[in-house]
Amino acid sequence: MTEPEPRITFDEIDELEGNYLLGETQQEIMLENSADHIAITDHMIAQASRSIRIFTRNLDPVIYDRESILDACKRLALRSRYSRVEILAFDTQSIIHKGHRLVELARTLSSSIEIRRPEKQYEKHLHAFITFDETAYIYRTYADRYDGIANYNDPRETREHEKLFKQIWARSHVDAEFRSMRI
Numbered sequence: 001m002t003e004p005e006p007r008i009t010f011d012e013i014d015e016l017e018g019n020y021l022l023g024e025t026q027q028e029i030m031l032e033n034s035a036d037h038i039a040i041t042d043h044m045i046a047q048a049s050r051s052i053r054i055f056t057r058n059l060d061p062v063i064y065d066r067e068s069i070l071d072a073c074k075r076l077a078l079r080s081r082y083s084r085v086e087i088l089a090f091d092t093q094s095i096i097h098k099g100h101r102l103v104e105l106a107r108t109l110s111s112s113i114e115i116r117r118p119e120k121q122y123e124k125h126l127h128a129f130i131t132f133d134e135t136a137y138i139y140r141t142y143a144d145r146y147d148g149i150a151n152y153n154d155p156r157e158t159r160e161h162e163k164l165f166k167q168i169w170a171r172s173h174v175d176a177e178f179r180s181m182r183i
Helices: 034-047 067-079 092-097 101-108 155-170
Strands: 005-009 027-031 051-056 084-089 113-116 128-132 136-140 148-151
Touching (some): 034 148, 067 101, 136 155
Antiparallel strands (some): 136 148
């Protein structure tokens, strides 16, 4: 096993295209603000080919309610019947009532994109993360802050996030309002 590169900040990355690939580039990248998160999320999500798992408080619209995210999730959902986008969101009422476009996409592609609300016992988890193809992740210690870390190829750390995600997923439920279609 090769040693990972030392941590770098997002500002130290000259160009994402071609240099940072899911499942290949093992380097921890420090994220400091919403612009960092938007750029790296766009880049990673566009490369996902099997799964995207989002653990969030409120499906942060700054990051997730944008055309590039919607396009990437739709592409992944339509790619294969085995492709999945799974979202755990605690504050489902605000997501639904603010008209989040990812919710509408999940309603349209419900066999591939699913949003669930975790049980109350998991509300103590204040962090947020997104995993890609069980190999890459973006992680924030506090969901309401944008400082965090990302890595394009860290299966071990990604497995830890996925283990927690799957544990909570198994004890979560689909909010009835996610299923209802607006006319």
